[in-house]
Amino acid sequence: MIKIENLHKKFGKNVVLSGLDLEIKNGGIFAILGPNGSGKTTLIKSILGMVVPNSGQIYLNGATIKNGWKYRKQIDYLPQIANFPGNLKVKELIRMIKDLRQMPSNEEELITQFKLEPFLDKKLSTLSGGTKQKVNIVLSFMFESPLLILDEPTTGLDPAALINLKKLIMQEKEKGKTILITSHIMQFVAEIADEIVYLLEGKIYFKGSIEELMTKTQQTDLEHAIAAIATTPTHV
Ligand SMILES: Nc1ncnc2c1ncn2[C@@H]1O[C@H](COP(=O)(O)OP(=O)(O)O)[C@@H](O)[C@H]1O
Numbered sequence: 354m355i356k357i358e359n360l361h362k363k364f365g366k367n368v369v370l371s372g373l374d375l376e377i378k379n380g381g382i383f384a385i386l387g388p389n390g391s392g393k394t395t396l397i398k399s400i401l402g403m404v405v406p407n408s409g410q411i412y413l414n415g416a417t418i419k420n421g422w423k424y425r426k427q428i429d430y431l432p433q434i435a436n437f438p439g440n441l442k443v444k445e446l447i448r449m450i451k452d453l454r455q456m457p458s459n460e461e462e463l464i465t466q467f468k469l470e471p472f473l474d475k476k477l478s479t480l481s482g483g484t485k486q487k488v489n490i491v492l493s494f495m496f497e498s499p500l501l502i503l504d505e506p507t508t509g510l511d512p513a514a515l516i517n518l519k520k521l522i523m524q525e526k527e528k529g530k531t532i533l534i535t536s537h538i539m540q541f542v543a544e545i546a547d548e549i550v551y552l553l554e555g556k557i558y559f560k561g562s563i564e565e566l567m568t569k570t571q572q573t574d575l576e577h578a579i580a581a582i583a584t585t586p587t588h589v
């Protein structure tokens with residue numbers, strides 16, 4: 354479904370992506386991992402057309418994304434940093450996004466699941482980080498696009514919300530969706546991801562199952578495997 358060829362992106366002199374190739378097939382949960390600043394968000398934003406690469410190609414279902422915006426309708430996206438307009442109430446923001454997307458949505462269910470009812474009439478500027486993140490989750494899960502991209506969805510969540518999020522992601526996978534996700538919580542990644550994509554020095558350093566990664570690094574848990582990966586000499 355997603356094919357990326359020889360992607361290059363630099364910000365000034367800072368080379369972030371340097372000849373990145375990646376193929377993501379339809380259906381399943383793909384975790385994009387890598388150290389801070391390794392270009393995970395840049396890669397995600399390139400797929401969304403929010404970052405314009407210096408060179409390289411990105412195809413979605415066989416078509417290049419270069420010629421327009423329409424392909425974005427097939428994608429639901431949770432941004433790592435959501436800059437919500439602070440003077441809007443939660444319910445006003447949800448309404449606004451629904452009006453913009455013009456698609457069927459199931460926000461009520463999500464509002465109940467994340468216990469957001471008491472916050473619907475509150476202004477976004479007054480919410481705690483964790484509550485804002487729950488709103489961010491509602492906005493990205495309330496539509497039914499085949500591709501779901503979640504950039505650090507676990508940020509600031511309490512354990513109950515984390516369990517809810519996990520359940521939600523598994524439900525979306527059951528519907529046949531393709532889910533790209535970044536997260537720093539390795540236990541969360543280990544529990545949900547079908548495949549790991551590890552970004553290092555502007556390229557895909559490893560792509561495969563968690564079992565394959567553990568074998569390659571000779572580790573017995575994902576956290577240690579990830580820590581060991583940068584010191585493992587061979588590229589895959
Ligand atoms: N809009 C931007 N302008 C300049 N530098 C940027 C911009 N976005 C990202 N970067 C830089 O690109 C690198 C990769 O950032 P990012 O993709 O956010 O990494 P990650 O999500 O893996 O932490 C970092 O060095 C960051 O400072």
Ligand SMILES: [Mg+2]
Pocket residue numbers: 393394395433504
């Ligand atoms: Mg990021």
